[in-house]
Amino acid sequence: MGQLCPDMPEPAPTFSTLPLHAPSLRRRLACMLYEGLLLVGVFFVAAYLFGTLSQTRNAMDNRNALQAFLLVVFGIYFTWFWSKGQTLAMKTWHIRVVDTQGHALTQWRALARYLLSWLWFLPPLAALAPFHLSGPESLVLVLGWVAVWAVLSRFHPQQQFWHDALAGTRLISSAPLKP
Secondary structure, eight states, X not given: OOOSSTTSXXXXXXXXXXXXXXXXXXXXXXHHHHHHHXXXXXXXXXXXXXXXXXXXXXXXXXXXXXXXXXXXXXXXXXXXXXXXXXXHHHHHTTEEEEETTSOOOOHHHHHHHHHHHGGGTHHHHHHHTTTTOOHHHHHHHHHHHHHHHHHGGGGSTTOOOHHHHHHTEEEEEOOXXXX
16 A cells, blocks of 8 residues: 655554454463563562662661652553553463554553552552551452452453553453564
8 A cells, every 4th residue: 555655654553453352361360470470570670779779788678669669660661561562471471452442552551551550459458558467368358359350350341451441451362463
């Protein structure tokens, strides 16, 4: 197909012509588990960098600053990869994140998705704060909420997670792109 203006670049490829069906819940949760394993490496590199730059000698020193730093580092990680379409784990599981029309995410929409994805963890963490529960009780509450949040995707018309619906994004099955 010819262009009207030869100096204009071709538009970025979209996935709007492909069927936009959600991957199975099992596949999405497996991808999240794999993503968590990959984030351990990001966590260690970021924590080492923070400790070196701040000259922190004790793990309890600067704990709140470290948590804020990790929140920003994870935000940069996810925003960058989601605006490209896939994280490393999503490539492995052939899952792609797009907007509701099937186009690639802007960095602002990817950032909104990152912030809204904290709905997986913030409600149980907020519930834990006033009660000072022990480790096993905390784990049960957090994992219970994560399970409920995952099952709630069954009630979405396109089987999407609710933070995706709020962010205007969706996960789709994606065959590997041909070079």
